[in-house]
Amino acid sequence: MQKGQIINLEIKKLAFGGQGLGVLENVISQKQEDETYVARTSSRAEDNGFRVFADGVVPGDKIEARIKKIKKNYAEADVVSIIEPSPLRIAPKCKHFGKCGGCKWQMLAYEEQLKFKESQVREAMSHVGGLKNVETLVKPIIGCSEPWFYRNKMEFSFGNESKEDTELRLGLHPAGRHVDIFDVEECFLQSEKSSEILARVRDFARKNNLSFYNSATNAGLLSSLYIRDGKNTGEIMVNLVTCEEFMLGKEFCELFEDMPEIVSIYWTKIARKRGMKTQVGEVLLKGKPSIREELGMRHEAEGRSLKFKISPQAFFQPNTHQAEILYSQAVKAAGLTGSEVVFDLYCGTGTIGLFCAHKAKKIYGLELNESAIANAKQNAMLNGIENSWFKAGDVDKSIREIPDTPDVVIVDPPRAGLGESVVLKIVDFQPKTVVYVSCDPVNLARDLKTFEENGYKVESIQPVDMFPHTYHIENVARIVKGKFGK
Ligand SMILES: C[S@@+](CC[C@H](N)C(=O)[O-])C[C@H]1O[C@@H](n2cnc3c(N)ncnc32)[C@H](O)[C@@H]1O
Known part of the structure; x- marks a missing residue:
């Protein structure tokens, strides 16, 4: 062959x-x-x-x-x-299925997608992590109650569909083609309003003969359009990103005069060089500097909710409703009683730590991104949380600079996971519990193996589906100190 x-x-x-x-x-x-x-x-x-x-x-x-x-x-x-064709195949919901690079599993019923995700987690834990009893260790996956219109943030790009195409397009990349863009006429990921905004901006760009950034010539105006949608508040932010001066700010804002839910309109200017983007300026064209969002707690503190202000660059879990479930699972796994010192490592804007604050003595958040830390401090203030401490720094280098010793360590690292160096630094503190929130089951399994080799025991792994119709899986693992420690 x-x-x-x-x-x-x-x-x-x-x-x-x-x-x-x-x-x-x-x-x-x-x-x-x-x-x-x-x-x-x-x-x-x-x-x-x-x-x-x-x-x-x-x-x-x-x-x-x-x-x-x-x-x-x-x-x-x-x-x-x-x-x-497999009997498992169903008709995809979106007319762009097959062409679009997103939602690749639309031809599988959502229940089937969840079964495959759950079995992938078990397989990774058994084959890569060497864990026993994966049938009981890995809990049934928690799916989305509503697997459509779940994203609170989307980025759409301007471009052409091919070298021969002469029309300006606003939409997404066709699968496997990182330069071309096709017009998204419908999308079931964010909201119907998002599709309406997209159509208005596309029409505006065409009517005004605006150019789009072309990587081959390194010239052109329009780069992308971000739409953020506060799912629990209804507030929407629109952010137009350009590579040159944008002179039609007033006219751009007028496009949305009959959409009061758009409470914040930005123009962001960037510079692009060899695929790299650098922000040059950020101008609030109309409305508020950030949108409001609320996350409800789904466990123990049911009924309580936290408020967040989301600025254009802030990281926020893209699936609001599942974030509530994911964070609540993390709080549950932490097993807090009110007296614990908690480290929230890779804390982003502090969301997980802030979810824990009412049941902990003190929360310490560490995160590389300085503006995320600034947001975390604001979020703590916004919610009247006084027992939290946040600092910007690399976990591997700065974990020992946290001025306390943890009873519980919560980690939510990027895809690459913790790696041996960070696992061993956490183990050095000998916390009674580690909660590992992960977006990559294979790297999670590798790190769980290192924890088990160093005196810890994996007690449970809870898969949560944050991204229906894609292969992505999030997990919350609870790891406890073994009887005899290290
Ligand atoms: C998956 S996000 C988690 C964010 C947060 N827990 C949340 O749910 O909003 C991972 C975070 O790790 C941060 N990060 C990446 N590398 C890091 C490092 N070496 N040290 C500290 N933080 C890092 C990223 O900036 C990002 O905010």
């Missing part, structure tokens, strides 16, 4: 990352003199699990696939045709 060859493949499952996986029996890959691999048949009993990955398929699909890459342990293929 070589690159370019067409094979028949039955998709067995969905791998983490969203690709479908088929397995070829009696096939093994072999390195050639030029260091590339070919796959050949083998009669050895152990050579019966050669994995082939393909995009855009679901378990049960029987497909014709063209091999595009052969590696030591697997191959990648493009779908040529679907010979027999």
Whole structure:
């Protein structure tokens, strides 16, 4: 079997990352003199699990696939045709499905998506983490009660659909094409109002003959349009991002005069160089500098809610309603009684720590991004929380600068996870409980293994689905100090 060859493949499952996986029996890959691999048949009993990955398929699909890459342990293929569709397939809701790079799992019923996500977590914990009893350790995934219109923030871009296209487009990238943009006419991720704003801005740009930023010439005006939507308050922020001076601020604001829910309109100027974007200026064209959002607690403190002010650059969990569930699961996993010192590491704008504050002695938040820390302090003030302390710094370098010793450590690192160095620094403090909020089950599993090798025990892992119709999975793991410590 070589690159370019067409094979028949039955998709067995969905791998983490969203690709479908088929397995070829009696096939093994072999390195050639030029260091590339070919796959050949083998009669050895152990050579019966050669994995082939393909995009855009679901378990049960029987497909014709063209091999595009052969590696030591697997191959990648493009779908040529679907010979027999899986019974799991449903009609996608959005007319842009297939073309759009988002929502790749729309052809699977939401309940099926959740089953696959849950089993991916179990698999990662068992294979990468070496954890036992994953059937009971990993709890049933918590799905979204409403899997559409769940995002509070969207970024749309200006561009052309192809080199031949002469019309200005405002929308998203077609799958796998990072320069081209197609017009999004409907999108079920944010809101119907978001689609309306998009249509008005596109029409405005066309009527005024505005140019868009073109990376090939490094010139042009319009770059992107951000829409933020306070799901629990109804307040909307619109932020137009350009690469040159924008002279039509007044006319731009007039576009939304009959939409009182748009309470904040910004123009942001950026400079772009070799793919990098730097903010040059941020001008509030109309309304308030930030929108308000509220997050309700769903556990123990049911009924309480926290208020947040969201400025254009602030990080805020993109799925408001699931963030309430995720944070409440983190508070539950922390098992607080009111007397604990809590470290909230990678705290962002302080949301998880602030959710814990009413049940802790003191919260210490550490986070790399200085403006997020400034937001965290404001958020504490806004909610009258006085037992919190926030500082900007790299967790690996600055964790020992926190002027206290934790009973509970909560971490919510980026995708790469904690890594051994940070895990060992946390273990050095010997906290009784560690709560690990993670957006990457494989890296979580790797770090849980390090915790278990250093005197800690993983007690539970709660998957939470924050991003329906995508492969992403969030988890909250509760890790406790073993009987005999380190
Ligand atoms: C997944 S976000 C978590 C944010 C927050 N817990 C929340 O839910 O809003 C990860 C955060 O880690 C921060 N970060 C990334 N690398 C870091 C580092 N080395 N030290 C401290 N913070 C870091 C990022 O700026 C980001 O705010």
